[in-house]
Amino acid sequence: MNLEVLAVDDSRTMRDMIRLALEPAGFRVHTADDGVHGTEVLANIAPDVIITDINMPRMDGFGFIDAVRDQTGHRTTPILVLTTEAAPELKMRARAAGATGWIVKPFDPSKLVKALQMVAG
Template sequence: MSAHILTVDDSASIRMTTKIALSNAGYTVTEAVDGADGIAKLSAGAFDLIVTDLNMPNMDGLTMIRELRKMPAHTGVPVIFLTTESDGEIKSQAKAAGATGWLTKPFDPENLVKIARKVLGK
């Protein structure tokens, strides 16, 4: 059974790029358009990994992580930030909120797949 990954980004082109890269690597991918949509999808299903942007309308990635960590079914799910931000303070906040890793845009899709494999152990 392949791992199920939730990608959360307000950019359609980033969602498409991440979905193609992860799907081609054999993962099942569900997309969300912002943090609020991500929380709704998390409430409806189980995921093995979450890849999220930081800056999004309605609910940003940090808030989404804080909310998902309150959900017992998702407390241990790894979260990778995929964002243009590289500020050390924001990275510290993300880690404190429960983020597992960080990948800066623009990104190499092959690197995303490598990180997913490492985090998932698959």
């Protein structure tokens, strides 16, 4: 399974952890450090699934999800929110914006791999 993933997170450590969790499972990982950078990277790739944080500078996760969903080619691309936030109203807001799922940090690498395979498969 050679899936392409775009991971958007302002934390370099978190981007590295996502890469370390996914690359051994056969994913090609592209990263961006905030929503603005994420939309720039997205212009040049066609990921099978997108992972985004919520709290980021310049453009937060909600803005990024909106920007992704505004693009015809990415209206159905699965988007998983990976965040420290667990508030039900934020989950509802993310789902309303077009997020596919929600994973709370810190994440279990094997569960992240399974979640991505489920939504992208």
